[in-house]
Amino acid sequence: MQESMRMKLNYRTVIFVIAIVFGLFFSAPSLLQLKDGKKITLGLDLQGGLHLLLGVKTEEATKSRIKSIAASIKHFTTREDILVDFLTFDESSITFTLLDGDDVKRVKNYLKDTTGITIDVNAESFLLELTPEEVIRTQKQAVDQAIETIRNRLDQFGLAEPEVARQGDEKILVQLAGIKTQEDEQRARELISRAAKLELMAVDENRAARVQNMSHADAAAYGDIILDDVKNPAIKYLVREIPILDGGMLTDASMGFDQNNRPLINFKLNAEGAEIFGDFTGKNVGKRLAVVLDGKVYSAPNINERIGGGSGQISGSYTVEEAKDLAIALRSGALLAPIYVMEKRSVGPSLGADSIEASMMALIGGFVIVVLFMMLYYRAAGVVANIALIANLFIILAVMSLFGATLTLPGMAGIVLTVGMAVDANVIITERIRELLLEGKSIHKAIEEGYANAMRAILDANITTLIAAVVLYAYGTGAIKGFAITISIGILASMLTAILGTHGIYQLLEARIHRSKNNKFWFGIRESK
């Protein structure tokens, strides 16, 4: 009774206790897997999942921009009966020559409305080039649109938290946690990469019969192209090169079933699309209409009558799953430029579970050894250091939970390492106190001077480790960032627990230590003289 009355409460102890309560409170949701509260997310390497770093072939976007300008020039000159000699285009420019010099002004006038190009006219020859700004704008737009589209698609895919983010100028980072099976991963990958470019094209009935004997060059001479059937590449279709309309005019797509209960996709067109579609079908009864998706013909039904209302169907023998994903892809729009894999990391859930188990083993093993060793070597001082160490672990977990940080396998290694390194501060301090006690200093003096002397060294040592950790965070990627995070939090937390916290405990116990005069019990050393 008398003794506990003498224990001086001090601000350090109060802060330490608050820190412990904070640690316990905020780490609880993660540790006990509570429903509420912010939790630590497990990295893909621990829970399994798919990490993709995608590149965008932005040059394809500029190419298609050039292509569409060329198409519109062709369209304009045909309508206006302007004779054009040899219109050609490459990646970034279009060249053509007019036969009649009198038309130059009309064409120039028409081109005035096209933005983002430079027009160079030499007599009757035209050279059109995309401006550098336009190239950058087009490419940036392609990446933006790809991110948006992929995000839309994955949001509808049904995974908990798909992450789609821009990385650098033209890379896209996709992280899908919690993919459980190979089939799901395959589906996700197909959904991401699908161009989903829908085109309704007219079959060239005049020449369709000869398609098997035609080369691509032959077809091009007629303004046609040859497309394969989606299921059977041996079946070819000859269709007009310029589509009647494309997926840009789509407002909705969903999965449905036909009369035989086979899955199909219903789509709806916007007003403009519906009008074009209605006009075309009205004028071409008896001919065939090819439904083309990503350059493959899905079906080519006969047009029996004018189709108004702007809705249609894409049939094909797909499974329910395929039809569902296809509808999602169509709804979210087409990719302007193709994407490709720059980096892929895929971890199966069973490997993740193994990694968790292995790192937990290492954590517990390391922890037990360190705790026992400290107690054996420093006695009561070791116990004090161990309290700080345990508090440190809880605080790391609490801070990570609070910020919703991701715990990766290297991050786990960082926590294990923190166990070894966080006691360092206490080793330094206790050694200093021991030294001072052996010199015959009083308990009070030994504690205060010990902390003061140790402080500088601990600070310098921790700051240099922090420098390395910050660099690692800035330059590390993926899982390695997790290591930098746990190490940094561990170091910062150790300043609070190992320095401030233990100092408070000693101040609290000072009177008791002083009276007991048992340095062997308290600090594990022989009695001072």
Added chain:
Amino acid sequence: MEFFKYTRPFNFMGKSKLTLTLSILMLVTSLVVLMTKGLNYGVDFAGGTIVQVKYTADAPIDEMREKLKSNELFDGASITKFGSADEVVIRMKSATSSITVDIGDVTREALVGTGEYEIRRVDIVGPKVGNELKEKGIMSLVLATIGILIYVAFRFEWRFAVASILALVHDIIIALGAIALVGLDVNLDVLAALLTLLGYSLNDTIIIFDRIRENVTDSKNTELSEVINESVTRTLARTTLTSLTTFFVVFMLFMFGGEIIHAFAFTLLVGVIVGTYSSIFVASPMLLWFGFDIKAYHVKLADKTKREAEKEKMREQFESGMI
């Protein structure tokens, strides 16, 4: 318990010729190994593919090799056991860029008929990303070193900074030598371990340097080697203990952390030992070799105090004059 009862300073600096020889020997061996055998860059830096396969029974490695001859994508592929007999890793130099059908899928198909298996991990790193990661990796090591150099020079003195950096370079080269010798794959995790080693080894050095700084400032002894001996001896208990606790946990990671974290743990294991050694036997004697002079340092300190006192005085005069 006390491992080191302080009675009198050990003559560490007297042994510096011996340890210098040892260090040079280790450095030369490491450099020779690095130059002849070279580092084994893993997919993170070299680009390529890793496929980890787990069988329900022992992995039929010969049969797998036979199957993988079917496709030129697998040219130069190596198959090695991964931790246990039923798990293997296939390393390939090629990487694919298709999203829907990648080299992992091709591997899965190719292995059909070799038994019951599960593909547990597929890492594909394209050449561009590999190069980027390599550049970033080297950059991070350089930046961390420069950052530390500046901080230590600012807090101590330039000779301390140069000595600690040289000790770090010493540690990194030997650690890399050990990695090359064992033939571990160098991936991002090894880089992380090297950066940790940087911070850790520096910790040790700084604790000793801090003691030297303290003793240089306080003690009347102007014989540097004696001051260093005294400081190293005084901090010996701490150096050994912390190295021990860190060694314990890293050893636990090495033993139980699983195959994926093996290279990381190995690098740290070597690093803890070399880092502790270098703090005592490389960084400290270097102060001697660089001709750090206690008397000159005292004069500098005195100058600094004087200047500050004068500044303070002038400020006081200025302020009182103003009022």
